[in-house]
Amino acid sequence: MRKPLLTTLAAACALAVPALAQSREVTLTTQLKNYGGNGAYLAVYLTDAKGAYAGTLWVAGGKAKYYKHLSDWNRLSAGDAKRLQGVTGASVGAGRTLKVTADLADALIDAGYEIHVDAAVEDMRDSPSEVRLPLTAAGAGKAQAGKQYIQSTSYQLK
Amino acid sequence: MKTRQTIAPALLALTLGAATLAAWAGDDCDVPVRRWQSRDAVRQMAAQKGWELERLKIDDGCYEIRGRDAEGRRFKAKLDPETLEPVSMKRRERDREHRREPAPDGPPAAAPGAAPASPLFSPGSKPRGQIE
Numbered sequence: 001m002r003k004p005l006l007t008t009l010a011a012a013c014a015l016a017v018p019a020l021a022q023s024r025e026v027t028l029t030t031q032l033k034n035y036g037g038n039g040a041y042l043a044v045y046l047t048d049a050k051g052a053y054a055g056t057l058w059v060a061g062g063k064a065k066y067y068k069h070l071s072d073w074n075r076l077s078a079g080d081a082k083r084l085q086g087v088t089g090a091s092v093g094a095g096r097t098l099k100v101t102a103d104l105a106d107a108l109i110d111a112g113y114e115i116h117v118d119a120a121v122e123d124m125r126d127s128p129s130e131v132r133l134p135l136t137a138a139g140a141g142k143a144q145a146g147k148q149y150i151q152s153t154s155y156q157l158k
Numbered sequence: 159m160k161t162r163q164t165i166a167p168a169l170l171a172l173t174l175g176a177a178t179l180a181a182w183a184g185d186d187c188d189v190p191v192r193r194w195q196s197r198d199a200v201r202q203m204a205a206q207k208g209w210e211l212e213r214l215k216i217d218d219g220c221y222e223i224r225g226r227d228a229e230g231r232r233f234k235a236k237l238d239p240e241t242l243e244p245v246s247m248k249r250r251e252r253d254r255e256h257r258r259e260p261a262p263d264g265p266p267a268a269a270p271g272a273a274p275a276s277p278l279f280s281p282g283s284k285p286r287g288q289i290e
Contacts, residue, residue: 023280023283046278054278055276055277055278056276057278057285058285058287060287060289062238062241062243062244062245063187063238063241063243063245064187064188064189064193064238064239064240064241065186065187065188065189065238081192081193082276083276084240084241085276086284086285087276087285087287088241088243089287089289090289092289093289096289096290097289097290098287098288098289098290099287099288099289099290100285100286100287100288101285101286101288102278102279102283102285102286103279103280103283104278104279104280105278105279105280108278
């Protein structure tokens with residue numbers, strides 16, 4: 001009598017633990033146009049269902065003095081002192097592609113979250129929230145075109 | 159009167175253009191003090207890269223460091239105080255030979271500091287950025 005009970009408990013735990021800690025690998029691909037300028041600064045971040053800042057996935061471009069040109073991200077993330085921790089890299093040249101891969105909590109998908117990409121280029125117009133993509137299972141693989149510097153942005157879920 | 163009407167928008171456009179240029183030019187840093195990483199963070203980042211620091215000071219709003227890199231070459235670098243990414247770097251190949259490296263653009267740069275603090279990511283995981 002005791003053994004089946006223990007087996008059931010063990011099985012339940014084995015099933016429950018991965019469910020609690022479940023995450024999805026998201027790969028976001030942003031291809032830039034040949035806009036004929038210097039490397040672009042890009043900020044990739046999430047907003048929640050209410051439009052509030054939820055976190056930064058990646059910032060391309062190493063000089064913080066230019067972050068004010070990524071104006072939506074800079075304004076929304078101003079209260080997050082650790083917004084850059086572990087998520088910065090080089091700026092992205094014209095015509096090149098930035099791929100960002102992150103393990104995101106499963107609960108973020110189909111929960112009203114949106115991926116934003118802000119873009120800015122030296123001596124050219126700033127382009128806040130150039131791309132906005134709802135983070136949904138159905139939206140995976142669907143490319144969205146940008147207005148100014150971004151040819152297209154899409155994401156894949158694993 | 160007509161001339162004045164034509165000149166005024168042209169002057170405004172020139173001024174705005176100059177302001178944009180000024181905002182992007184130069185190797186100085188402009189980061190509010192509350193966003194600065196500590197001197198210890200600079201030393202920690204240098205140690206991670208195998209750099210041996212001989213001097214650490216603040217210049218033009220950036221951290222400026224001098225020392226030897228992992229290959230034993232002398233160098234001088236300016237670091238962005240918020241990201242700790244090099245804004246400029248000079249290496250001494252031999253006695254009087256200098257080489258200036260441009261600011262990073264293209265190949266992915268290593269992200270300084272520890273794992274990301276954002277609650278979006280699974281604990282222990284780190285986002286990867288790659289430029290193709």
